[in-house]
Amino acid sequence: MSNTLILPSSKGNLLTYKPIKHSLPETLKAPSKSRIAYAAAHVVADPLVDLDLSSETVLDWEKTLAYRRYLWSLGFNVAEAMDTAQRGMGLNWEATKELIQRSVAEAKAYNGGIACGAGTDQLVLSPSTTLDAIIQAYTEQCEFIEEQGGHIILMASQALAAVAKSPEDYASVYGKVLSQVSKPVILHWLGDMFDPKLQGYWGTANIQEAMALCLDVIKENQSKIKGIKISLLDAELEIQMRKQLPEGVNMYTGDDFNYPDLIKGDGDNYSHALLGIFDAIAPLASSALKYLDEGNVQKFEEILAPTVPLSRHIFKAPTRFYKTGVVFLAYLNGHQDHFRMVGGLESMRSVVHLSELFVLADKAGLLQDPDKAIGRMKQVLSLAGVN
Template sequence: MANTVKLIHQDGRLYSYTPERQQAIVVPEGPFHSRIAYSAAHVVCDPLASNDPLSDAQIDWEQTMAYRRYLWSLGLSVAEAMDTAQRGMGLNWSTAKELIRRSIAEAKTVGGQVASGVGTDQLTPGPDVTIEDVVHAYREQIEFVEGEGGRVIIMASRALAACAKGPEDYADVYGTILQHVSQPVILHWLGEMFDPALQGYWGSELIDEAMTTCLQIIKENEAKVDGIKISLLDDQREIDMRRRLPGRVKMYTGDDFNYPDLIKGDEEGYSHALLGIFDAIAPAAAAAMHALDQGDLQTYDALLEKTVPLSRHIFQKPTFSYKTGVVFLAFLNGHQSHFRMVGGMEGARSAQHLSDLFVMADEAGLFIDPDLAAQRMKQTMALAGVE
């Protein structure tokens, strides 16, 4: 068949696979209300730029912005310039500023919601970086985002992780910067599996102690905190923290392994979403949020349960290479004309990994056009020497 693709097993054996022609996921029009759902959005680089794609990649602005318009059209909000956009992995602060500026302006034209990551990545962690430097860097980025009319997500800081002596330094830094934000922000606790440089964040390598410090900071600055996203890939830790948050502070799940149950919640509460996987599974995610609005848990479960094997595959170790799978799926679905990533990250996953991703995405019903997806998968496999 024309859309049959030759793929490769993890053991190196080749096999033929034909995508199923499943009914396309239908996303109801209009907003959903019972949960807030941010998709952390990816970027792609300009494949024809003459600069070095590893040290000085240029963004393909047209296709990067088009994907944000797509996410907004589904009712999803966009979390901009986060780790999914390769922040700290090829996307520097100078380029992130332009990305944030364009995204906020674009959101205003279509009525989309966007919140942007601020951090300290204009600093290079080292022995000469001080706590005062970290505060200044955070404030510079906060002032830029708010000056553009945007909402703020305060990302974890590699520089702070490197120079902090203990929990009191985290309390001082966050207490200072939170007093200078003009509206409540989302805090971001990114686990070391996503960024090894963040090991021991909040002043301890023991999760219980780190969580206690983080919760104390939130309680002392409650009026300035809309919510917190945690990405620890540990659903019970998230539930424990969710139950200890002050009443008005939201939990935003960043758990790309256990998101269906965490968003659905239990008798004591639920999590909202701020997820990189929602970039890859956007139609299923949006349709599931609408089903949740209607109390239709059967449809909600059916939509998201099929995406979990794919998500666990995309976010497998090394977890920080998940961006490759997210961008590859957007390429397969025709949202961009190429598979070129900032920092050459298109090469961060194997042909076997991409083969399994292709099958799992098909099984989850995520291909908009199976023939196009098959054609592009054939191109990918040909580059790997599989004709």
């Protein structure tokens, strides 16, 4: 097999590229001591089932669970059934329940950390949907997760964003839901760049006002909240907010553009991590955290620096289609045998985008078997008419 590729570029021409053989640095063997680190995990679709991709979901359970074991082996906790797993973008609540049930059982067997997303996506939104119905939907999912033995990540709700008329509505819903959980949860503030239906979350389009309202909810329910993950791609806002969190409430960065600096922090002011990009860059992120544990900040920064251009590319607008890049990299690295996704989302990024992703992943040192990655990239290029 030739070890070079002919790749299409954004300038409309073809370029010759020869991947570099890298050696992965040493990784964590147990969870990081200096930071709590969650990797939001993707799911692997079963490509050999005849189904309606617009409404049905069938997962390859062996590959899906194997990837979670891989993440645990690198010292990560798994954030299950989050937007990285295509919640609201192909993964319905029925499939999500089975995913949570299987993954929590796997976590117990592997002794791996896990927290699971609870939302309201089983609701069929209509003009008659009420706040009580949203509370009931949240409560159903929270109870299911706790019944399985999982911890809860309380996700932002499209239904609440559509139905709420004021910040007070948000405070009321969160207060009632949180009053019923048995263990403290992680909140999730997901920006509208990840989900346009969440625009104006917390009852206002003014981001500073929204942050103040969110902080009020946290302070009013402090005993039921152990942290908040914010995914707003705004480092200064995250720093501003984490300084105002009550004692005992952690900030978990969901900023896939600025994660190295936010995790590094400044003295005692830093973010923990709950990131979709950690799915894609898992071995390097694990290694960087190992060095951070050892106090070697320079090596931490050195390892993560080349992953940032890759992450910014994977999460470029429309950001909600970042899952395509995450799954594509898992395919290139042999974690799954195909590049098919729940809901057909493999088609949501261009072959030019995927070609640039290949180059950036290689430059970051993430192609663990370059020959296999080249062969798989050539198949994708051939299907796109690039020979």
